[in-house]
Amino acid sequence: MINMDQIYKSFGQNDVLLGVDFEIADAEVHALMGENGAGKSTLMKILTGVYEADGGTVVENEQLIHFKNTKDAENHGIAFIQQELNIWPNLTVLENLFLGKEATKFFGIVDNKAMKRQAQEIFKKLNITIDLNQLAGDLSVGMQQMLEISKALMQEAKVIIMDEPTAALTNNEIEVLFEQIKKLKSEGVSFVYISHRMEEIFSISDRITVMRDGRSILTAATESTTHSQIVKAMIGRDLDNQYPERNYKQGELVLSVNNLNSNEHDLKSVHFELHKGEILGFSGLMGAGRSEIMRVLFGLDKGTMQVELNGKKIYMNNPNQSIQHGLAFITENRKEEGLVLQDSILENISLPALKSFSKSGFLAQRSMEQYTQQMIKRLNIKGKQDDACVDLSGGNQQKVVLAKWIATAPRVLILDEPTRGIDVGAKREIYQLMNELTERGMSIIMISSELPEVIGMSDNVAVVHEGNIAGLLDRSSLSEERIMTLATGGKINESI
Template identity: 60%
Template structure:
C-alpha cells in the first residue's frame, strides 16, 4: 500500500496542531516518524486513520484520493494503528482483548473459541510471548499489555501498521523479537510507520525518516543519508550536546534503605540510596523491579522486611504515608496511575501538595497558581493554559506533568519508574538535567529503566533484578550492557 498525505492542516479549537504536513509511505518500507512531544506525529496518523477529520489537505491511498470516517473503516482497508496509550479492557481476558468486536464465528453465529485460541497462540509464538490466554488483562504488566496490542494488530493481516512507541515498555529480548517480526512483515510487502524517540532503533530498522517540528514536516531522508546529530538538530531546532549531562553530584549519607524486603513478586531485597545519588534498577520485564517499588511506596502489601528513612524505621502502608514522609513515586503507567486525565494540568500538579496550600482548610488560590505556573515553566510543558485538560496533552507532556507533580512535594526520596517512557530526545535531556539538579540538592533517586543506555548514562550505581531478587550491584565505572544482561538473565 502506498500512502501520500499533502498539505495536512488540523486544529483543535484555537490550537493549531498540524500546519501543512506532507508525508509519503511507500509499499514495504519501514518509515520512521520523529519529532518532539507535541510536534503532531500522532495527530497526523489519527487524521490518516479517521480518528480526527482533517481541516485542509489531501490523502491518497494507492493513487486514489481517500478519507476514512473512523479507525474501523481504515482497519477494514488494511491500516492498523498500535497507539502509544494502550487500549486494554482490564477486566477482560487476554484472549477476549485480542478479538473484541472481531470474534470468528461458527454456524448460527456462535463464537469459535477454538479458532480464537489457535490464532492468538500463533501470533504469541511469532512474538515469542508466553502469556496465559485466560489471564485478566488488567493484571498484566505494561510490557505484556504492549505485546497483546502488537499481537492484536498482527491478527488483522494489515497492509500498513502504524506503531507509536511500540518498544517503550519492552525488554531488550522482546524488542529484538519485534524487530524480527517487522523484518518479516517488510518482506511480505507490509509498510510500517514507526514512531519512536529511541534513536538507536530508528537507525537499526528503518529505511527512511521524516522529521516533524511544531506541526510541520521539516525533512524526509533515507536513513543512510543522515545521522543522529542531524536528526536531533532538525527535531529541536538547535544543537543538542552530549546525550547524558555530566553527573557532578557527590553522594552523602544514606537517606533511604530497605532490609530483607519480601512481597508477592520479590523476596529478601536489600539496598540503600544516599543523598545526591541516583541508583539505577535494571532487569527483564517481569523480574519484579516495579513490584519492589510499589511495595516500598505502600501500593502493594509487604510480607516482611524493613524500610528505613534517615536511619529510622518507618511504616508505609499506603501512598499517603509515603508522601508525608517525603517519598515521591513516578509510576510507569502514567495513564491509569500517574494522572487524573479529566482533571486540569493545575489540579494534577497540585494534587499531592494540596495540604501546603490550605493551612486553615481553604486553598490559597494565588499560591497554588504561582506554584503550578513555576513547575509548568520549569518542565517546559507545552500548553496554552494550566487549566488545559491533561488528557488533551501529548504523551510526553503528560509525563512532564507527572514529574512536576512529584517534584512539587519537595521529596527526600524520589522513585522514577521508566521516567522518560514516550518522551522525545530533547525532553529526555531536560529530565536528566532536572534529575541532576535534584541530586545536587541532596535528593536520593531510584531510577527503574528498561533503556540500558539510560541506566548506564545516569546512574551512580546499578542494581540488577532477576526473578524477584537483587542479582548483583554494579558501580557505574565498570558497568556495561553485557554484564547487566548477564545478571538480568541469571548469569554470574
Template identity: 40%
Template sequence: MEYVLELKGISKAFPGVRALDNVHFNLKPGCVHALCGENGAGKSTLIKIINGIYKMDQGDIFYKGERIIPQNPKQMLDLGVATIHQELSPILDMTIAENIFLGREPLNKINLIDVRKLYRDTQKLLDDYGFKYNSHTTMRNLSISDLALIEIVKAVSRDASVVIMDEPTSSITESETMLLFEKIRQLKAQGISVIYISHKIDEIFEICDEVTIFRDGKWVFNCPIKDIDKNGIIEKMVGREIREQFPKEDVEIGDSIFEIRELDGWRFHNVSLNVRRGEIVGVAGLVGAGRSELFRAVFGLEEIKSGEMFLEGKQLRIRESKDAIEAGILMTSEDRKREGVVLCLSVRENIILSSLKEIMEYGLLNFRKEKSNVNEMIEKLSIKISSQNDLVSSLSGGNQQKVVLAKWLLKSPKVLILDEPTRGIDVGAKYEIYKLMCVLAKQGVSIIMISSELLELIGMSDRIVVMSRGKLTGEMNRSEFSQKRIMEFAIRGFENEQSKAE
C-alpha cells in the same frame, strides 16, 4: 504505484494550538517508514487523521492513487489501513480468535457465526506467522508482547496494505522486540508498508528504511535511513544540537540519608541498601526482578513482611503512601496514566493535588498561592501548555511526566524514587528530565532511578545496584559501569537456578 499512501498539505488546529501546519508524508509499498518527532510534534494527530478519528482542516490524502477522505477507523480498516496503538485494548475475556475476527465473524448458511471456521481460520493465521498460540486461548492469559503480536495478526487478517505501529516496543523486553522485528520484516517481504513511531532511536536504525521528522506541527526532514545518523535525527527533532545525551554533573555526595535493612516482601527478599544525600542510585534488573515491587513497598503501596527503614537516622514506620509522603519519600510510578496523574483533571489540579494542606488558610484554599505555586512549577519544568486549566489527558507523554514531577517537587522531597522516568517520552523531554535530576541532586535530594535502559542507568547514575529474582546481586560505582557487568549481575539468579536443576 510509487506510493501506497500520500498526504499533501495536511493542517489541523485545535483551540489555542496548531497541531499540524501544511505537512506532507509519503509511504512507499513494502517500506518501513519511521515517523519521528518530540511529543507534541504532531505525529499522533497525523495518525488520527489517517484513521478518520480527526477531520483535517485542509489537505489531501491519496491511498493507492485514489483521493480519499477518512471518516472513521472502520472505513480505513476496510480499505486496508490498520493501526496498532501504544495503549492496546483487547477484550481480555475473549479468545484470540474472537478478538481477531471481532465484528467480521464468518457466518454459515443461516447467518449464524461459523465457530469451527472462526477458530480454524485463526489457527491458520497463527501458524503461518509462526506464533505458537492456540486460537482458543483467552487474551487475559497472554503477555503484553503477545498481545502486540496478536494485533499484527489481526491487521494482516484484514488484508492490510498499511500497518501503523505506535510505540510498539514501549512495554516489551529486548528479546520480544527482536521477535517483533522479525514479524515486521515478514510484513515487508509481503509488500506491506509499515509506519513506525518510536522514541527509541536505535530501533529506527535497526528496522526502518526511511525516516520523516516533524517538529512543532511542521514537516522538517525526510531521507533514507542510511543517509543520516542518530545525532542527526535528534538534532532535527529538537531543533538544536544536544552534545551529550546524558548531562550528568559531578555533585558533592553527602552522608547516608536513607537506609533499608533486610527488607522482605512477596517479591523481594532480604534487601539492604543505603542512599546518600545528593546521590543518584540506579536500579537495574530484568523484568520480574522485583525492582518496582521493592520500592513500591518502600512507598507504602505493597506489603513489607519484615525489615527496617531509616531516614536521617530515624526509624520509619510506613504502612501506607501517606506515611512515606509525610516523611519526604516520594515516588513516580512507571504507569503514570493509572498512578501518576488524574487524566480528567486539569494541570493545575494535578500539580496541587498533594499539597492542598500547605496552601490552605483557615480551612479554605488560598487561590493566589495555588496559582503562584503552579506557575513556578510550570516554568521550572518547561511544561508546554496553553493554560493551567488544560486537561492532563490532552498533554503529550513527556509533559504528563513533568506534571507528575511538579506535583512531588512542591512537596520538597528528601528521597525521590523514579520508576522508568523516561519511558515513552521523546529525546528532548528526556534531556530536560535528566537536567532536572542533576539540579535536584545539587540541592541534596537523593534519587533512586529504576530503569530498563542500561545506557540511561550508566549515563545518569553515581552508583548502580542490580536485582535478580527479588535479591540484590551486584553493586558498582561509576568507574566500574559496563553493560556486560550489569547483565552478568542481572542473570545471576537465573544461572544459580539452572545449575541447581542440573
C-alpha cells in the same frame, strides 16, 4: 502508496499541524520522529479517522481517501497501535483479541474454537505464549503490548502504524517484533514506526521523516542520514551531550531498606541503601523485580521489610504513610496510576500537595496557579494550565506527573522509567531537573530499561536478578557488559 499532502489541524487556538507532508510507500518501514507535541500522533490520527483535518489531502494510489473513524480505516487495511494501550483489563486475552469481530457459526453462536485456533497461530508467529483465558489486566505491560500487536496482525493490515511499540518490551520481545516486521514487509505490508529510540530507528527503518512544531522538517533514506542530523532536525539545534555532568559526593545515609520480601512478587531478602543527593539506578531484565521492589517499598503491593529513614525506623504499609514520610513514586504506568486524565494540568499538579497550597483551610488558588505555571515553563510542557491531561502527548503527560510529585517536596523520589516515550530534547530537560533536585539534597531512585540512561545518570547501580539484588556497581565501574552480566545471573570478573 499513501501521500498526505499539506495537512493542517488546529484545536481551538492551538495550531498543531501546519502543512505536513508525509508519504508511506509500499512495503517499507517509514520512521516518524519528532519531539513530544510535534504533531506525530495527531497526523496519524487524521490518517486513521480519529480527527478531521482542517486542510490538505490524503491520496492512495492517486485516489482521494477519507476515513470516518478507526473502524473504517481498519476495514481499509490501516491499523494504529497507539502508545497508550487499548486494553480492556477485565476481559480475557481472547475476548480482547476478538472484541467486536467475534467468529460465529450457525445461528450466530460464537465459535470459541475457531477464535482460539486463530489466536494461537498469531502467537506462534510472534513466538509468544499467553494464556487465552487470562484477564488482560493481569498481563505485564510488555505482554499487553504484544497483545496489541497481535490484534493488528489479525486484521491482515496493509499499513500498520506503531507508536512507541517497544517502550515496554524486553530485548527478546523486541527481536521477535523486528523479525515479524521484516517478514511482513517482505509480504508487502508497510509500517509507520514512531519511536524516540535512535538505535531502533536505524536498525529497522528504510526512511525517516522528522517533524518539528507541526511541520515536516526532513525526509531522508535512513542509510544516508546520521544520528546528529536527526537530533538537530528534531530540536533545531545541536545536542552536544545527552547526559548532564554529575558532581555527586556521597552524603549522609537517607534510606536503608533491609530484608524486603514479597511472596506476591517472589522477592527475597532485598536490601539497599540510598544517600543524600544520590541517584541510585535500578537495572535488570524485565520481570526481574525492579518495579516490584519499589511497589512493595511504597506500600502499593504487599510485602515485609525493615526500613530506616534518616536513622529512624519507620513503617510504610500504604502509599499515604509513604508520602507522609517524604517518599514519592512515579510509576511506569502514567495513564492508570499517574494522572486523572480528565482533569486539567493545574488540578493534576496540585493534587498531591493540596495541604501546602492551603491557607486557613482554604485553597490558595493563586499559589497553585503560580507553581503550575512555573513547572509548565521549567519542564517545557506543551499545554496551558486549564488543558485536560487526556489531550496531552505522552511525553507531556509524563512531565505533568513529574511536576505533580515534585510539588510534595519529597526526600526520596522514585522514578520508574522516567523518560519512556519521551524525545531526546525532553529527556535532557528531565535529566537536568534530576540534577537540580539532587543538588538541593533530594535523593532519587531511578528504574530504567535503557542501559545508556542508567550509566549516564546513575551514581550507583543496583542490578536485580530473579527477585534479588545481584550486585551493586559504582559509577567508576559501570558498563553495559557488567550490568548485563549481573542481570543474567553471571558473576563479575575483574577482566570485564
